[in-house]
Every structure is written in structure tokens, then in C-alpha cells.
Amino acid sequence: MEQKPNPFMPYMATIKSVTDLTPDVKLFSTELDDPVAQNDFNYQPGQFAFLSAYGIGEAPFCLTSAAHRKTGIEFAIRAVGTVTNALHELDEGTKVGIRGPFGNSFPMDDYKGKNIIIIGGGIGMAPLHPVINTIVDHRDDYGDLLIINGARSPQDLVFADEFDVWAKASKTKVELTVDRGDDNWKGRVALIPDVVVDLNPPSENAVAIICGPPIMIHFTLIKLKDLGFANDQIVTTLEGKMKCGLGKCGRCNVGEKYICVDGPVFTFEQISQFIEQF
Ligand code: FES
Numbered sequence: 001m002e003q004k005p006n007p008f009m010p011y012m013a014t015i016k017s018v019t020d021l022t023p024d025v026k027l028f029s030t031e032l033d034d035p036v037a038q039n040d041f042n043y044q045p046g047q048f049a050f051l052s053a054y055g056i057g058e059a060p061f062c063l064t065s066a067a068h069r070k071t072g073i074e075f076a077i078r079a080v081g082t083v084t085n086a087l088h089e090l091d092e093g094t095k096v097g098i099r100g101p102f103g104n105s106f107p108m109d110d111y112k113g114k115n116i117i118i119i120g121g122g123i124g125m126a127p128l129h130p131v132i133n134t135i136v137d138h139r140d141d142y143g144d145l146l147i148i149n150g151a152r153s154p155q156d157l158v159f160a161d162e163f164d165v166w167a168k169a170s171k172t173k174v175e176l177t178v179d180r181g182d183d184n185w186k187g188r189v190a191l192i193p194d195v196v197v198d199l200n201p202p203s204e205n206a207v208a209i210i211c212g213p214p215i216m217i218h219f220t221l222i223k224l225k226d227l228g229f230a231n232d233q234i235v236t237t238l239e240g241k242m243k244c245g246l247g248k249c250g251r252c253n254v255g256e257k258y259i260c261v262d263g264p265v266f267t268f269e270q271i272s273q274f275i276e277q278f
Pocket of ligand 1: 241242243244245246247248249250251252253258259260261
């Protein structure tokens with residue numbers, strides 16, 4: 001991609017559509033106004049970009065779309081703070097700013113031929129969404145795909161309209177679970193770590209990719225290790241207090257690493273080298 005003269009300067013972009021994914025998560029599909037920049041905006045599953053609401057500020061979000069699908073530059077955003085609440089007020093046609101793409105990505109080529117277990121809790125499914133769609137769209141390149149998606153309630157399961165599509169792909173299983181069901185819910189009511197134990201995925205030739213609340217990651221990690229997964233077979237994406245996205249401000253450091261340039265995707269083998277408790 002052509003280097004912008006000032007990497008702190010966002011591209012002008014337009015919101016093409018806004019879709020409610022859950023009561024507090026919206027999917028924003030955007031497009032850069034400059035057609036050349038839009039065409040050159042290439043990114044990989046796991047990368048992130050800064051999205052700005054003009055007059056309010058910017059915040060980093062993982063890129064939810066799979067670039068090869070050419071659906072637009074998409075972000076699944078939960079309203080939790082000043083910038084995200086402001087973004088939730090914006091409609092189709094509104095101008096926004098986009099800086100990126102930044103960070104490393106899931107090494108999809110390394111996963112070819114392996115069985116993949118995707119474990120997402122709540123909005124943690126957002127960075128996993130392009131991983132799933134990359135595998136589904138190149139199904140023969142990968143082994144079995146097990147998707148475990150959990151949320152507080154059935155209404156909080158993001159990407160619900162894609163579950164059937166994913167489940168119909170060959171060698172693919174989708175397992176949903178919630179903390180609290182409702183009158184219509186016929187699925188599991190269980191915590192994600194317990195679902196992992198119940199499904200007992202073989203660790204041989206497998207990679208587990210986890211994203212979600214820290215408490216869920218903590219206990220899922222323990223269960224995966226009990227099932228024989230080594231630290232280098234378990235991958236996650238880290239969140240940090242990011243400001244520049246360019247490895248310059250020092251805001252996102254964990255140990256000697258910067259999440260924005262060394263991550264956000266790390267194996268637990270890598271994390272164990274800079275965060276003691278792992
Ligand atoms: S966000 Fe500035 S160094 Fe990472």
C-alpha cells in the first residue's frame with residue numbers, strides 16, 4: 001500500500017451501512033472515499049484500524065471483514081465508551097476517519113491442513129469472524145473447523161445470521177452457548193470452558209484461537225492445556241490502550257512488546273515470555 005505522508009492522518013471514509021448485531025453491538029460497513037486508497041486498503045484477519053467519529057475522537061477496532069470478500073471495511077462495535085457511543089449515533093452516509101490497517105495477523109497459511117478450534121465470547125467474535133470466513137471460503141485448505149461461540153444471552157450472540165451458513169460448510173461444527181437462556185433457547189446454557197471440556201477437541205495437529213473477556217480466556221486456557229494443547233497451539237489477540245498504532249507512543253506496551261506492532265495476535269507461548277502469569 002502506498003505510504004501516506006502522515007500516518008496519523010486518517011483517510012476520509014463513508015459509512016455505507018449500519019446493522020444491529022445485538023442490542024449493543026452494531027456492524028459498520030465503510031468505504032474510503034478515495035477509490036485508489038480503497039482499492040489499496042489490503043488487510044489480513046487479525047489486523048486492526050482506528051475509526052474516528054469527527055469531533056469526538058478515534059479508537060482502535062479489529063477489522064471484522066475478510067478483505068477477499070470485498071464487502072467494505074467493516075467493524076463490529078459495542079457501545080461501551082465515549083467514541084463507541086458516538087459511533088453508535090452515526091447513520092449510513094456519515095463521514096468517518098480510518099487509519100490503518102495496523103498490526104500483525106493470524107498466520108492463516110501456517111494453519112493450512114490443521115484442525116482449527118475457534119472460541120469466541122461476546123464481542124470477542126469480532127476478530128475471529130474474518131478467520132472463520134477465510135476458512136469457510138477456502139474450505140479444502142484446512143482441516144476440521146469447530147466454532148464455539150458464547151454470550152451472556154441468546155440476543156447477545158453476534159453474527160447470528162451466519163451460524164447456519166458456517167454450519168453447512170463441510171467439516172465444520174458450530175456450538176453455541178449462553179450464560180442465561182430464554183423461553184425460545186434450546187441450546188446450551190453453560191460456560192465456554194465447560195463446553196470446551198465437553199466437546200473434548202483433539203489437540204493433535206490443531207490450533208485453538210480464543211478471544212473474549214479475560215476471565216473466559218483464563219479458564220479456557222486452563223481447560224485447553226488439560227486437553228493437551230501446548231502454549232504454541234493456542235492463539236489470541238490482545239487489547240491495549242492504543243494511541244498511535246505505530247509503535248511510537250509507548251501506550252500499548254506489555255513487557256518489552258508493543259501490542260500495536262508486535263501484535264495484537266500472539267500465541268500463549270509468546271505471551272508467556274512477556275507476561276509472567278502465563
Ligand atoms: S499504540 Fe502507540 S506504541 Fe502502540
